[in-house]
Amino acid sequence: MNIQVQKSFETSPGGAADAVSGKLFLVGTPIGNLEDMTYRAVRTLQEADIIAAEDTRQTRKLLTHFDISPGKLLSYHEHNKVASGPELIRFIIEGKNLALVSDAGLPAISDPGSDLVKLALAAGISVIPVPGANAALSALIVSGLPTERFTFLGFLPRDHKEREQLLKSLEDREETMLMYESPHRLIKTVESLLEVWGDRRIVLARELTKRYEEMARGKVQDCLAWLQEHPPLGEYCLVVEGAHPDQVKEKRDAWWQSLTVEEHVRHYETEGEMTRKEAMKKTAADRGVAKRDIYNQLI
Structure with missing residues (x-):
């Protein structure tokens, strides 16, 4: 059995580290x-x-x-x-x-x-x-969002495409999401959250424990509009509501889940007698993504 056991405050030899060593x-x-x-x-x-x-x-x-x-x-x-x-x-x-x-x-x-x-x-x-x-946990406990399960994402990728790919991979997760963001990137990040995850509940916590500590609570779209009138200042911690279980189940049970994007679009072209542009728009709506994402996967 390969296991390392640490006795943090053991003073005699035989613990995780020799007594002569520091900690x-x-x-x-x-x-x-x-x-x-x-x-x-x-x-x-x-x-x-x-x-x-x-x-x-x-x-x-x-x-x-x-x-x-x-x-x-x-x-x-x-x-x-x-x-x-x-x-x-x-x-x-x-x-x-x-x-x-x-x-x-x-x-x-x-x-x-x-x-x-x-x-x-x-x-x-x-x-x-x-x-x-800890900023993330401090924001979580005052958010009013579920605290039983959560995922910490740190800082999201700077690149727009990488950021959207990460958010897309997490869109069906039901636990509360925590992340950090700097003031000059905050609006772009919130825009990405709205585009990929939809209009969920969110808390924008800034300057935690400091004189200008502030929490803005609401739906993503409302908070985005609020940010246009109140330019971001200071470091932020974002607490975002997880996906709703009913929506996740509905999506998993959807008739098109086994289809590729191409097969999904072709279905609407043939069965629904739609133009390719209309079929792509309908496919994007089914999958909860932007139409350009469907287009990018098909080119």
Whole structure:
């Protein structure tokens, strides 16, 4: 049996890592309001031999606020992780405890911290979570949408075609969907949601825990119109309603499910005596996609 068991706080040899080795602590930091810093997070940063940060300038402000020495601060981010990662692992193996933080929230979510975790586990190093604030879950619990099951998508692809392909692959998922978005890409993302998923309920949460915290709740189309009058500002977390079970079942049971797009269009051309343009429009309506998607698949 190939299994690795971690005893996070075992002090004698025989656990996941040798007692001489240090440990990797993933420390949650505030997503805006400094009062969300936990006592344990402060203590862990105080006691750590090294603090690895995505943005050392931002983290230095945090350390200064809590009277923690910035002298043990090292840089670890997307552009230097290949070189810095193994070096940080070497420090831990030599017996140093390392605390990893991101710019805000929990490290290793939508940031290079996940790569450092993989390196640590491969080296037999204990990886210990020090929980804290999280934007996606904070938005979810105030959304008013179902919280029993959800899927976190991080940032959607920048490319329009890739973004639509991803959304298309998820259109029949019934759980609540969570995603992050920057202000300058928000409107395009919401437009894609409307085009692919339809007019579902959505919450646009911005500047969570900060002075200008704001949640806009409504249908996608209404929120899109609202954004035209209220230009996006700050970082956003989107919480989107999942597909309705009845609609998913109806679609799965549809007569055309076994047909290819070409066969579907041909059916309307022959049986319905429609023009090809009319048949393509009807096929798109059946499948819940844009007519151009049908056209693109047929050329």
